[in-house]
Amino acid sequence: xxxxxxxxxxxxxxxxxxxxxxxxxxMAMGGQVEQQLTxxxxxxxxxxxxxxxxxxxxxxxxxxxxxxxxEACVLVIARRQPAASDLRLVVAVTRAVADLERIGDExxxxxxxxxxxxxxxxxxxxxxxxxHLAQSVSQILxxxxxxxxxxDADTALATMQEDKKIDMEYKTALRELVTYMMEDPRSISRxxxxxxxxxxLERIGDHAKNLCEQVVFVxxxxxxxxxxxx
Amino acid sequence: xxxxxxxxxxxxxxxxxxxxxxxxxxMAMGGQVEQQLTxxxxxxxxxxxxxxxxxxxxxxxxxxxxxxxxEACVLVIARRQPAASDLRLVVAVTRAVADLERIGDExxxxxxxxxxxxxxxxxxxxxxxxxHLAQSVSQILxxxxxxxxxxDADTALATMQEDKKIDMEYKTALRELVTYMMEDPRSISRxxxxxxxxxxLERIGDHAKNLCEQVVFVxxxxxxxxxxxx
Numbered sequence: 001x002x003x004x005x006x007x008x009x010x011x012x013x014x015x016x017x018x019x020x021x022x023x024x025x026x027m028a029m030g031g032q033v034e035q036q037l038t039x040x041x042x043x044x045x046x047x048x049x050x051x052x053x054x055x056x057x058x059x060x061x062x063x064x065x066x067x068x069x070x071e072a073c074v075l076v077i078a079r080r081q082p083a084a085s086d087l088r089l090v091v092a093v094t095r096a097v098a099d100l101e102r103i104g105d106e107x108x109x110x111x112x113x114x115x116x117x118x119x120x121x122x123x124x125x126x127x128x129x130x131x132h133l134a135q136s137v138s139q140i141l142x143x144x145x146x147x148x149x150x151x152d153a154d155t156a157l158a159t160m161q162e163d164k165k166i167d168m169e170y171k172t173a174l175r176e177l178v179t180y181m182m183e184d185p186r187s188i189s190r191x192x193x194x195x196x197x198x199x200x201l202e203r204i205g206d207h208a209k210n211l212c213e214q215v216v217f218v219x220x221x222x223x224x225x226x227x228x229x230x
Numbered sequence: 231x232x233x234x235x236x237x238x239x240x241x242x243x244x245x246x247x248x249x250x251x252x253x254x255x256x257m258a259m260g261g262q263v264e265q266q267l268t269x270x271x272x273x274x275x276x277x278x279x280x281x282x283x284x285x286x287x288x289x290x291x292x293x294x295x296x297x298x299x300x301e302a303c304v305l306v307i308a309r310r311q312p313a314a315s316d317l318r319l320v321v322a323v324t325r326a327v328a329d330l331e332r333i334g335d336e337x338x339x340x341x342x343x344x345x346x347x348x349x350x351x352x353x354x355x356x357x358x359x360x361x362h363l364a365q366s367v368s369q370i371l372x373x374x375x376x377x378x379x380x381x382d383a384d385t386a387l388a389t390m391q392e393d394k395k396i397d398m399e400y401k402t403a404l405r406e407l408v409t410y411m412m413e414d415p416r417s418i419s420r421x422x423x424x425x426x427x428x429x430x431l432e433r434i435g436d437h438a439k440n441l442c443e444q445v446v447f448v449x450x451x452x453x454x455x456x457x458x459x460x
Contacts, residue, residue: 063456071453074321081311091304091324098328178419185415189408192425199429223301226293 015080019089022072026093026100029065030145033100036062036107037141037204041134043114044197045127052118055111062104066097088221092214096148099207099214103141106200106207113193125180125187126194129173133201136166141204144211156215159208166205173198245310249319252302256323256330259295260375263330266292266337267371267434271364273344274427275357282348285341292334296327318451322444326378329437329444333371336430336437343423355410355417356424359403363431366396371434374441386445389438396435403428 036055043052073094076082082090140162147156177198181191216224266285273282303324306312312320370392377386407428411421443455 060456067453067455074317077307078313078317083308087304087308091307094321094324095328098325178422181411181418182415185412188411188418192408195422195425223297225297226290 015076015082015086018072018076018080019082019086022069022076022090022093025065025069025072026096027145027149029062029069029097029100030148032058032062032065033103033107034138034141034145036104037110037134037138040107040110040114041130041138043111044117045131045134047114047118049115049118052111052114056108056115059104059108062101066101069097070094085218085221088218092218096211096214099210103204103207106204109200110197113197117190117193120190126173126177126191126198129176130194130197130201133166133169133173133198136162136169137201137205137208140166141208141211144208144215147212147215151215151219153216153219156212156219160212163205163209166202170198170202170205245306245312245316248302248306248310249312249316252299252306252320252323255295255299255302256326257375257379259292259299259327259330260378262288262292262295263333263337264368264371264375266334267340267364267368270337270340270344271360271368273341274347275361277344277348279345279348282341282344286338286345289334289338292331296331299327300324315448315451318448322448326441326444329440333434333437336434339430340427343427347420347423350420356403356407356421356428359406360424360427360431363396363399363403363428366392366399367431367435367438370396371438374438374445377442377445381445381449383446383449386442386449390442393435393439396432400428400432400435 036058039051040055042048043055073090076090077087080086140159143155143159143162146152147159174195177191177195181188210225213223213225216222266288269281270285272278273285303320306320307317310316370389373385373389373392376382377389404425407421407425411418440455443453446452446454
Protein backbone atom coordinates (compact mmCIF):
# COMPACT_ATOMS: atom_id res chain seq x y z
CA UNK A 1 0.00 0.00 0.00
CA UNK A 2 2.76 2.34 1.03
CA UNK A 3 4.71 1.40 -2.05
CA UNK A 4 1.71 1.91 -4.29
CA UNK A 5 1.11 5.37 -2.88
CA UNK A 6 4.73 6.23 -3.34
CA UNK A 7 4.56 4.97 -6.88
CA UNK A 8 1.50 7.06 -7.63
CA UNK A 9 3.13 10.12 -6.14
CA UNK A 10 6.11 9.44 -8.29
CA UNK A 11 3.87 9.24 -11.37
CA UNK A 12 2.07 12.43 -10.38
CA UNK A 13 5.28 14.32 -9.87
CA UNK A 14 6.70 13.22 -13.23
CA UNK A 15 3.44 14.44 -14.75
CA UNK A 16 3.73 17.77 -12.92
CA UNK A 17 7.28 18.11 -14.18
CA UNK A 18 6.12 17.47 -17.72
CA UNK A 19 3.39 20.09 -17.42
CA UNK A 20 5.89 22.52 -15.92
CA UNK A 21 8.29 21.88 -18.77
CA UNK A 22 5.59 22.49 -21.37
CA UNK A 23 4.73 25.74 -19.66
CA UNK A 24 8.37 26.78 -19.55
CA UNK A 25 8.74 25.99 -23.23
CA UNK A 26 5.66 28.09 -23.98
CA MET A 27 7.17 31.01 -22.07
CA ALA A 28 10.46 30.60 -23.92
CA MET A 29 8.55 30.65 -27.21
CA GLY A 30 6.74 33.78 -26.02
CA GLY A 31 10.07 35.45 -25.28
CA GLN A 32 11.40 34.51 -28.70
CA VAL A 33 8.31 35.89 -30.43
CA GLU A 34 8.50 39.15 -28.44
CA GLN A 35 12.10 39.55 -29.58
CA GLN A 36 11.10 38.92 -33.20
CA LEU A 37 8.46 41.65 -32.96
CA THR A 38 10.84 44.13 -31.36
CA UNK A 39 13.53 43.48 -33.96
CA UNK A 40 11.11 43.59 -36.90
CA UNK A 41 9.79 46.98 -35.80
CA UNK A 42 13.32 48.27 -35.25
CA UNK A 43 14.29 47.02 -38.71
CA UNK A 44 11.43 49.02 -40.23
CA UNK A 45 11.95 52.21 -38.26
CA UNK A 46 15.73 52.28 -38.64
CA UNK A 47 15.81 50.88 -42.18
CA UNK A 48 18.10 48.11 -40.92
CA UNK A 49 18.08 45.45 -43.63
CA UNK A 50 20.56 43.24 -41.79
CA UNK A 51 18.26 43.03 -38.75
CA UNK A 52 15.31 42.36 -41.06
CA UNK A 53 17.21 39.42 -42.59
CA UNK A 54 17.91 38.06 -39.11
CA UNK A 55 14.22 38.17 -38.19
CA UNK A 56 13.32 36.32 -41.39
CA UNK A 57 16.01 33.70 -40.77
CA UNK A 58 15.01 33.16 -37.15
CA UNK A 59 11.31 32.58 -37.89
CA UNK A 60 11.91 28.88 -38.51
CA UNK A 61 13.01 28.56 -34.87
CA UNK A 62 9.57 29.84 -33.81
CA UNK A 63 7.96 27.29 -36.14
CA UNK A 64 10.08 24.51 -34.63
CA UNK A 65 9.08 25.56 -31.13
CA UNK A 66 5.41 25.31 -32.13
CA UNK A 67 5.86 21.75 -33.42
CA UNK A 68 7.93 20.68 -30.39
CA UNK A 69 5.48 22.04 -27.83
CA UNK A 70 2.48 20.68 -29.72
CA GLU A 71 4.07 17.26 -29.88
CA ALA A 72 4.83 17.37 -26.14
CA CYS A 73 1.18 18.25 -25.49
CA VAL A 74 -0.16 15.36 -27.57
CA LEU A 75 2.27 12.99 -25.83
CA VAL A 76 1.18 14.17 -22.39
CA ILE A 77 -2.47 13.64 -23.31
CA ALA A 78 -1.75 10.15 -24.68
CA ARG A 79 0.46 9.03 -21.80
CA ARG A 80 -0.95 10.80 -18.75
CA GLN A 81 -4.60 11.22 -19.70
CA PRO A 82 -4.91 14.48 -17.78
CA ALA A 83 -8.32 15.59 -16.52
CA ALA A 84 -10.00 18.82 -15.45
CA SER A 85 -7.63 21.78 -15.03
CA ASP A 86 -4.57 19.79 -16.19
CA LEU A 87 -6.32 18.95 -19.45
CA ARG A 88 -7.45 22.55 -19.81
CA LEU A 89 -3.85 23.69 -19.38
CA VAL A 90 -2.61 21.35 -22.11
CA VAL A 91 -5.43 22.38 -24.46
CA ALA A 92 -4.78 26.05 -23.73
CA VAL A 93 -1.09 25.63 -24.46
CA THR A 94 -1.77 24.07 -27.87
CA ARG A 95 -4.03 27.00 -28.71
CA ALA A 96 -1.51 29.50 -27.36
CA VAL A 97 1.39 28.13 -29.43
CA ALA A 98 -0.73 28.50 -32.57
CA ASP A 99 -1.25 32.18 -31.74
CA LEU A 100 2.42 32.68 -30.90
CA GLU A 101 3.41 31.07 -34.18
CA ARG A 102 1.13 33.47 -36.03
CA ILE A 103 2.59 36.44 -34.18
CA GLY A 104 5.97 35.16 -35.34
CA ASP A 105 4.62 34.98 -38.91
CA GLU A 106 3.42 38.57 -38.74
CA UNK A 107 6.83 39.68 -37.39
CA UNK A 108 8.43 37.93 -40.36
CA UNK A 109 6.06 39.74 -42.74
CA UNK A 110 6.98 43.06 -41.13
CA UNK A 111 10.65 42.23 -41.63
CA UNK A 112 10.02 41.46 -45.32
CA UNK A 113 8.36 44.83 -45.76
CA UNK A 114 11.32 46.40 -43.96
CA UNK A 115 13.59 44.91 -46.64
CA UNK A 116 11.45 46.22 -49.48
CA UNK A 117 11.35 49.65 -47.86
CA UNK A 118 15.10 49.89 -47.27
CA UNK A 119 15.72 48.97 -50.90
CA UNK A 120 13.79 52.01 -52.05
CA UNK A 121 15.72 54.35 -49.74
CA UNK A 122 14.91 56.07 -46.45
CA UNK A 123 11.56 57.79 -45.93
CA UNK A 124 10.01 58.67 -42.60
CA UNK A 125 6.47 58.62 -44.07
CA UNK A 126 4.20 56.57 -41.87
CA UNK A 127 6.99 55.47 -39.54
CA UNK A 128 5.67 57.45 -36.59
CA UNK A 129 2.33 55.60 -36.94
CA UNK A 130 4.18 52.28 -37.02
CA UNK A 131 6.29 53.19 -33.99
CA HIS A 132 3.27 54.32 -32.01
CA LEU A 133 1.13 51.28 -32.79
CA ALA A 134 4.06 48.90 -32.27
CA GLN A 135 4.55 50.28 -28.76
CA SER A 136 0.93 49.56 -27.79
CA VAL A 137 1.01 46.12 -29.40
CA SER A 138 4.28 45.14 -27.69
CA GLN A 139 2.82 46.19 -24.35
CA ILE A 140 -0.33 44.15 -24.86
CA LEU A 141 1.73 41.11 -25.88
CA UNK A 142 3.94 41.50 -22.80
CA UNK A 143 0.91 41.72 -20.52
CA UNK A 144 -0.69 38.70 -22.18
CA UNK A 145 2.46 36.61 -21.69
CA UNK A 146 2.77 37.83 -18.07
CA UNK A 147 -0.80 36.79 -17.36
CA UNK A 148 -0.02 33.35 -18.80
CA UNK A 149 3.15 33.01 -16.72
CA UNK A 150 1.27 33.86 -13.51
CA UNK A 151 -2.10 32.33 -14.46
CA ASP A 152 -3.56 35.71 -13.66
CA ALA A 153 -7.09 35.91 -15.10
CA ASP A 154 -7.62 39.50 -13.89
CA THR A 155 -4.61 40.79 -15.80
CA ALA A 156 -5.75 38.74 -18.79
CA LEU A 157 -9.22 40.31 -18.75
CA ALA A 158 -7.80 43.82 -18.29
CA THR A 159 -5.36 43.26 -21.17
CA MET A 160 -8.21 42.19 -23.46
CA GLN A 161 -9.82 45.58 -22.91
CA GLU A 162 -6.66 47.33 -24.11
CA ASP A 163 -7.14 45.70 -27.49
CA LYS A 164 -9.85 48.26 -28.18
CA LYS A 165 -7.26 51.02 -27.85
CA ILE A 166 -5.17 49.26 -30.47
CA ASP A 167 -8.12 49.05 -32.86
CA MET A 168 -8.58 52.81 -32.56
CA GLU A 169 -4.90 53.53 -33.11
CA TYR A 170 -4.97 51.17 -36.07
CA LYS A 171 -7.88 52.99 -37.71
CA THR A 172 -6.22 56.37 -37.13
CA ALA A 173 -3.02 55.08 -38.72
CA LEU A 174 -4.94 53.78 -41.74
CA ARG A 175 -6.62 57.13 -42.31
CA GLU A 176 -3.29 58.93 -42.16
CA LEU A 177 -1.70 56.51 -44.61
CA VAL A 178 -4.55 57.02 -47.09
CA THR A 179 -4.03 60.77 -46.78
CA TYR A 180 -0.30 60.38 -47.56
CA MET A 181 -1.16 58.39 -50.68
CA MET A 182 -3.67 60.92 -51.93
CA GLU A 183 -1.29 63.80 -51.35
CA ASP A 184 1.57 62.08 -53.12
CA PRO A 185 0.44 59.32 -55.51
CA ARG A 186 4.06 58.50 -56.37
CA SER A 187 4.44 57.23 -52.79
CA ILE A 188 1.60 54.71 -53.12
CA SER A 189 3.76 51.58 -53.45
CA ARG A 190 5.87 52.56 -50.46
CA UNK A 191 2.92 53.51 -48.31
CA UNK A 192 1.19 50.21 -49.11
CA UNK A 193 4.17 48.46 -47.56
CA UNK A 194 3.52 50.47 -44.40
CA UNK A 195 -0.18 49.64 -44.69
CA UNK A 196 0.60 45.91 -44.48
CA UNK A 197 2.91 46.52 -41.52
CA UNK A 198 0.17 48.37 -39.67
CA UNK A 199 -2.24 45.54 -40.47
CA UNK A 200 0.24 42.97 -39.15
CA LEU A 201 0.57 44.92 -35.91
CA GLU A 202 -3.18 44.96 -35.52
CA ARG A 203 -3.31 41.20 -36.09
CA ILE A 204 -0.63 40.70 -33.43
CA GLY A 205 -2.89 42.59 -31.00
CA ASP A 206 -5.70 40.14 -31.83
CA HIS A 207 -3.46 37.15 -31.22
CA ALA A 208 -2.35 38.62 -27.88
CA LYS A 209 -6.02 38.91 -26.98
CA ASN A 210 -6.49 35.24 -27.85
CA LEU A 211 -3.66 34.37 -25.44
CA CYS A 212 -5.57 36.19 -22.69
CA GLU A 213 -8.72 34.19 -23.46
CA GLN A 214 -6.75 31.00 -22.91
CA VAL A 215 -5.53 32.21 -19.51
CA VAL A 216 -9.16 32.71 -18.47
CA PHE A 217 -9.98 29.25 -19.86
CA VAL A 218 -7.27 27.61 -17.73
CA UNK A 219 -8.02 29.55 -14.54
CA UNK A 220 -11.81 29.81 -14.64
CA UNK A 221 -12.70 26.86 -16.85
CA UNK A 222 -14.75 29.14 -19.08
CA UNK A 223 -14.32 29.44 -22.82
CA UNK A 224 -14.81 33.17 -23.43
CA UNK A 225 -13.88 33.25 -27.11
CA UNK A 226 -16.26 35.21 -29.34
CA UNK A 227 -17.96 36.90 -26.41
CA UNK A 228 -17.74 40.30 -28.04
CA UNK A 229 -18.63 39.14 -31.50
CA UNK A 230 -14.93 39.14 -32.34
CA UNK B 231 -15.51 -12.81 -20.06
CA UNK B 232 -18.14 -12.70 -22.74
CA UNK B 233 -19.97 -9.96 -20.91
CA UNK B 234 -16.82 -7.94 -20.47
CA UNK B 235 -16.05 -8.17 -24.17
CA UNK B 236 -19.56 -7.10 -25.03
CA UNK B 237 -19.25 -4.22 -22.63
CA UNK B 238 -15.97 -3.11 -24.16
CA UNK B 239 -17.44 -3.36 -27.62
CA UNK B 240 -20.28 -1.23 -26.44
CA UNK B 241 -17.89 1.38 -25.05
CA UNK B 242 -15.86 1.31 -28.25
CA UNK B 243 -18.90 1.81 -30.44
CA UNK B 244 -20.16 4.76 -28.35
CA UNK B 245 -16.70 6.21 -28.75
CA UNK B 246 -16.77 5.62 -32.51
CA UNK B 247 -20.16 7.29 -32.66
CA UNK B 248 -18.80 10.29 -30.77
CA UNK B 249 -15.85 10.55 -33.14
CA UNK B 250 -18.18 10.22 -36.11
CA UNK B 251 -20.40 12.96 -34.73
CA UNK B 252 -17.45 15.29 -34.22
CA UNK B 253 -16.39 14.67 -37.78
CA UNK B 254 -19.91 15.28 -39.09
CA UNK B 255 -20.05 18.54 -37.12
CA UNK B 256 -16.73 19.58 -38.61
CA MET B 257 -18.05 18.90 -42.10
CA ALA B 258 -21.23 20.87 -41.34
CA MET B 259 -19.07 23.77 -40.15
CA GLY B 260 -17.02 23.49 -43.32
CA GLY B 261 -20.21 23.71 -45.41
CA GLN B 262 -21.36 26.75 -43.47
CA VAL B 263 -18.01 28.48 -43.95
CA GLU B 264 -18.01 27.71 -47.69
CA GLN B 265 -21.45 29.31 -47.96
CA GLN B 266 -20.23 32.38 -46.07
CA LEU B 267 -17.35 32.77 -48.50
CA THR B 268 -19.56 32.34 -51.57
CA UNK B 269 -22.09 34.87 -50.27
CA UNK B 270 -19.46 37.39 -49.21
CA UNK B 271 -17.86 37.33 -52.65
CA UNK B 272 -21.26 37.63 -54.32
CA UNK B 273 -22.11 40.57 -52.05
CA UNK B 274 -18.93 42.34 -53.20
CA UNK B 275 -19.25 41.60 -56.89
CA UNK B 276 -22.96 42.40 -57.13
CA UNK B 277 -22.93 45.27 -54.62
CA UNK B 278 -25.58 43.41 -52.61
CA UNK B 279 -25.64 45.08 -49.19
CA UNK B 280 -28.47 42.88 -47.94
CA UNK B 281 -26.48 39.74 -48.59
CA UNK B 282 -23.44 41.36 -46.96
CA UNK B 283 -25.51 42.03 -43.83
CA UNK B 284 -26.62 38.40 -43.78
CA UNK B 285 -23.02 37.17 -43.92
CA UNK B 286 -22.08 39.46 -41.04
CA UNK B 287 -25.07 38.32 -38.97
CA UNK B 288 -24.42 34.64 -39.61
CA UNK B 289 -20.77 34.73 -38.54
CA UNK B 290 -21.72 34.17 -34.90
CA UNK B 291 -23.10 30.76 -35.92
CA UNK B 292 -19.65 29.82 -37.21
CA UNK B 293 -18.17 30.98 -33.92
CA UNK B 294 -20.66 28.87 -31.98
CA UNK B 295 -19.83 25.84 -34.07
CA UNK B 296 -16.15 26.30 -33.23
CA UNK B 297 -16.89 26.39 -29.49
CA UNK B 298 -19.27 23.41 -29.66
CA UNK B 299 -16.89 21.20 -31.61
CA UNK B 300 -13.92 22.21 -29.48
CA GLU B 301 -15.85 21.38 -26.33
CA ALA B 302 -16.88 18.01 -27.75
CA CYS B 303 -13.21 17.28 -28.53
CA VAL B 304 -12.05 18.15 -25.02
CA LEU B 305 -14.83 15.99 -23.56
CA VAL B 306 -13.89 13.04 -25.75
CA ILE B 307 -10.26 13.34 -24.67
CA ALA B 308 -11.25 13.56 -20.99
CA ARG B 309 -13.79 10.69 -21.08
CA ARG B 310 -12.43 8.29 -23.66
CA GLN B 311 -8.73 8.93 -23.45
CA PRO B 312 -8.19 8.17 -27.12
CA ALA B 313 -4.80 6.97 -28.32
CA ALA B 314 -2.86 6.84 -31.60
CA SER B 315 -4.91 7.67 -34.68
CA ASP B 316 -8.07 8.46 -32.66
CA LEU B 317 -6.18 11.04 -30.64
CA ARG B 318 -4.64 12.43 -33.82
CA LEU B 319 -8.10 12.79 -35.30
CA VAL B 320 -9.38 14.72 -32.29
CA VAL B 321 -6.29 16.96 -32.24
CA ALA B 322 -6.60 17.55 -35.99
CA VAL B 323 -10.27 18.50 -35.63
CA THR B 324 -9.49 21.12 -32.95
CA ARG B 325 -6.86 22.62 -35.25
CA ALA B 326 -9.21 22.45 -38.25
CA VAL B 327 -12.08 24.26 -36.49
CA ALA B 328 -9.69 27.09 -35.60
CA ASP B 329 -8.83 27.46 -39.29
CA LEU B 330 -12.48 27.25 -40.34
CA GLU B 331 -13.40 29.91 -37.78
CA ARG B 332 -10.73 32.18 -39.24
CA ILE B 333 -12.00 31.58 -42.75
CA GLY B 334 -15.41 32.62 -41.42
CA ASP B 335 -13.81 35.75 -39.96
CA GLU B 336 -12.25 36.64 -43.29
CA UNK B 337 -15.60 36.12 -45.04
CA UNK B 338 -17.14 38.51 -42.52
CA UNK B 339 -14.41 41.06 -43.22
CA UNK B 340 -15.09 40.74 -46.96
CA UNK B 341 -18.80 41.35 -46.29
CA UNK B 342 -17.95 44.48 -44.28
CA UNK B 343 -15.90 45.83 -47.16
CA UNK B 344 -18.83 44.98 -49.47
CA UNK B 345 -21.01 47.25 -47.33
CA UNK B 346 -18.52 50.12 -47.46
CA UNK B 347 -18.18 49.70 -51.21
CA UNK B 348 -21.93 49.64 -51.93
CA UNK B 349 -22.35 52.82 -49.87
CA UNK B 350 -20.00 54.67 -52.18
CA UNK B 351 -21.82 53.51 -55.32
CA UNK B 352 -21.07 50.90 -57.97
CA UNK B 353 -17.64 50.60 -59.54
CA UNK B 354 -16.26 47.59 -61.36
CA UNK B 355 -12.67 48.58 -60.54
CA UNK B 356 -10.79 45.59 -59.15
CA UNK B 357 -13.86 43.35 -59.13
CA UNK B 358 -12.59 41.08 -61.88
CA UNK B 359 -9.47 40.45 -59.77
CA UNK B 360 -11.66 39.61 -56.78
CA UNK B 361 -13.86 37.29 -58.83
CA HIS B 362 -10.90 35.49 -60.33
CA LEU B 363 -9.05 34.99 -57.05
CA ALA B 364 -12.26 34.02 -55.21
CA GLN B 365 -12.86 31.26 -57.73
CA SER B 366 -9.45 29.70 -57.12
CA VAL B 367 -9.76 30.09 -53.35
CA SER B 368 -13.24 28.51 -53.25
CA GLN B 369 -11.93 25.58 -55.26
CA ILE B 370 -8.99 25.03 -52.91
CA LEU B 371 -11.30 25.21 -49.88
CA UNK B 372 -13.67 22.70 -51.44
CA UNK B 373 -10.81 20.30 -52.19
CA UNK B 374 -9.43 20.70 -48.68
CA UNK B 375 -12.81 19.87 -47.14
CA UNK B 376 -13.28 16.93 -49.51
CA UNK B 377 -9.90 15.54 -48.52
CA UNK B 378 -10.94 15.84 -44.86
CA UNK B 379 -14.28 14.10 -45.48
CA UNK B 380 -12.58 11.20 -47.22
CA UNK B 381 -9.32 11.22 -45.19
CA ASP B 382 -7.56 11.41 -48.52
CA ALA B 383 -3.95 12.43 -47.97
CA ASP B 384 -3.11 12.42 -51.68
CA THR B 385 -5.81 14.98 -52.49
CA ALA B 386 -4.68 16.97 -49.46
CA LEU B 387 -1.08 17.07 -50.68
CA ALA B 388 -2.14 17.96 -54.24
CA THR B 389 -4.38 20.74 -52.93
CA MET B 390 -1.51 22.24 -50.94
CA GLN B 391 0.40 22.64 -54.18
CA GLU B 392 -2.44 24.69 -55.66
CA ASP B 393 -1.89 27.27 -52.94
CA LYS B 394 1.14 28.46 -54.91
CA LYS B 395 -1.14 29.34 -57.81
CA ILE B 396 -3.21 31.45 -55.44
CA ASP B 397 -0.13 33.30 -54.19
CA MET B 398 0.72 34.20 -57.79
CA GLU B 399 -2.80 35.37 -58.59
CA TYR B 400 -2.77 37.36 -55.35
CA LYS B 401 0.44 39.17 -56.29
CA THR B 402 -0.87 39.92 -59.76
CA ALA B 403 -4.06 41.36 -58.27
CA LEU B 404 -2.06 43.56 -55.88
CA ARG B 405 0.01 44.98 -58.72
CA GLU B 406 -3.11 45.81 -60.70
CA LEU B 407 -4.74 47.49 -57.73
CA VAL B 408 -1.67 49.66 -57.15
CA THR B 409 -1.80 50.67 -60.82
CA TYR B 410 -5.47 51.69 -60.46
CA MET B 411 -4.61 53.86 -57.48
CA MET B 412 -1.74 55.58 -59.25
CA GLU B 413 -3.83 56.26 -62.33
CA ASP B 414 -6.73 57.67 -60.33
CA PRO B 415 -5.72 58.88 -56.85
CA ARG B 416 -9.33 59.81 -56.07
CA SER B 417 -10.14 56.08 -56.12
CA ILE B 418 -7.57 55.24 -53.41
CA SER B 419 -10.05 54.74 -50.54
CA ARG B 420 -12.25 52.49 -52.65
CA UNK B 421 -9.38 50.47 -54.04
CA UNK B 422 -7.97 49.96 -50.54
CA UNK B 423 -11.23 48.24 -49.66
CA UNK B 424 -10.61 45.87 -52.55
CA UNK B 425 -7.01 45.47 -51.39
CA UNK B 426 -8.22 44.14 -48.02
CA UNK B 427 -10.66 41.81 -49.77
CA UNK B 428 -7.89 40.37 -51.90
CA UNK B 429 -5.75 39.93 -48.80
CA UNK B 430 -8.60 38.11 -47.03
CA LEU B 431 -8.96 35.75 -49.98
CA GLU B 432 -5.25 35.00 -49.88
CA ARG B 433 -5.50 34.28 -46.12
CA ILE B 434 -8.41 31.90 -46.75
CA GLY B 435 -6.18 30.00 -49.17
CA ASP B 436 -3.58 29.70 -46.39
CA HIS B 437 -6.15 28.35 -43.95
CA ALA B 438 -7.36 25.83 -46.54
CA LYS B 439 -3.76 24.69 -46.85
CA ASN B 440 -3.63 24.25 -43.06
CA LEU B 441 -6.70 22.00 -43.28
CA CYS B 442 -4.83 19.82 -45.77
CA GLU B 443 -1.86 19.57 -43.41
CA GLN B 444 -4.20 18.20 -40.75
CA VAL B 445 -5.53 15.54 -43.12
CA VAL B 446 -1.96 14.35 -43.67
CA PHE B 447 -1.43 14.42 -39.88
CA VAL B 448 -4.45 12.17 -39.28
CA UNK B 449 -3.74 9.73 -42.10
CA UNK B 450 0.04 9.50 -42.05
CA UNK B 451 0.78 10.53 -38.46
CA UNK B 452 3.23 13.13 -39.70
CA UNK B 453 3.14 16.79 -38.72
CA UNK B 454 4.08 18.52 -41.97
CA UNK B 455 3.43 22.10 -40.89
CA UNK B 456 6.17 24.59 -41.78
CA UNK B 457 7.82 22.18 -44.21
CA UNK B 458 8.16 24.89 -46.83
CA UNK B 459 9.15 27.65 -44.46
CA UNK B 460 5.54 28.86 -44.53
